[in-house]
Amino acid sequence: EIVLTQSPATLSLSPGERATLSCRASQSVSSYLAWYQQKPGQAPRLLIYDASNRATGIPARFSGSGSGTDFTLTISSLEPEDFAVYYCQQRSNWPPVYTFGQGTKLEIK
Amino acid sequence: QLQLQESGPGLVKPSETLSLTCTVSGGSISSSSYYWGWIRQPPGKGLEWIGSIYYSGSTYYNPSLKSRVTISVDTSKNQFSLKLSSVTAADTAVYYCARHILSLITIFGVVTPIPDAFDIWGQGTMVTVSS
Numbered sequence: 001e002i003v004l005t006q007s008p009a010t011l012s013l014s015p016g017e018r019a020t021l022s023c024r025a026s027q028s029v030s031s032y033l034a035w036y037q038q039k040p041g042q043a044p045r046l047l048i049y050d051a052s053n054r055a056t057g058i059p060a061r062f063s064g065s066g067s068g069t070d071f072t073l074t075i076s077s078l079e080p081e082d083f084a085v086y087y088c089q090q091r092s093n094w095p096p097v098y099t100f101g102q103g104t105k106l107e108i109k
Numbered sequence: 110q111l112q113l114q115e116s117g118p119g120l121v122k123p124s125e126t127l128s129l130t131c132t133v134s135g136g137s138i139s140s141s142s143y144y145w146g147w148i149r150q151p152p153g154k155g156l157e158w159i160g161s162i163y164y165s166g167s168t169y170y171n172p173s174l175k176s177r178v179t180i181s182v183d184t185s186k187n188q189f190s191l192k193l194s195s196v197t198a199a200d201t202a203v204y205y206c207a208r209h210i211l212s213l214i215t216i217f218g219v220v221t222p223i224p225d226a227f228d229i230w231g232q233g234t235m236v237t238v239s240s
Contacts, residue, residue, distance in 0.1 A: 034226035
């Protein structure tokens with residue numbers, strides 16, 4: 001099973017700052033990596049798929065990069081509504097198996 | 110717009126079978142462009158994929174749950190369902206249904222649609238396993 005490790009576990013920043021979240025895979029997942037945002041009491045929301053493609057309706061301040069084993073989600077300038085938990089998720093090539101990272105909590109400093 | 114809604118009992122006894130249904134509205138579950146999946150989240154913990162299904166009935170399951178999981182689709186009702194047998198307290202979680210976007214890959218020379226990321230989610234339903 002491919003394990004995803006997210007860092008840091010908690011990130012404390014202020015609105016307007018730049019956020020950089022990391023996700024590392026235990027083996028290569030090519031570009032099959034997605035990022036989700038989850039707020040308390042809500043379902044996750046897809047932000048990025050295939051490592052760098054923004055999902056429909058996602059603001060341009062969210063961007064994803066990386067391939068292989070190392071991936072990054074960047075939020076260029078934090079808005080108050082961006083403070084939430086972020087998960088990465090991978091799909092193994094064949095057969096498809098999906099695993100999630102343990103999450104990074106982005107909190108207001 | 111497309112919406113997904115989970116339904117089913119909120120309380121299940123240990124050793125029994127958990128049964129949930131996801132009703133799709135605002136679109137057809139028979140679209141060849143999507144797979145449909147189940148994901149769960151224990152209280153205060155992370156996300157775990159359970160399994161996914163195509164309108165044709167093709168399924169993929171989490172290997173760690175495969176022996177206890179059955180996912181089925183009813184295109185006439187625009188629904189897909191989850192059954193998880195022999196439940197224990199460890200199966201207590203919020204259960205989400207979700208839509209997959211698709212990728213195309215070539216397996217043994219055949220172009221095959223493969224479920225990719227989850228782009229639309231239901232609101233989730235809490236299931237507690239307790240006597």
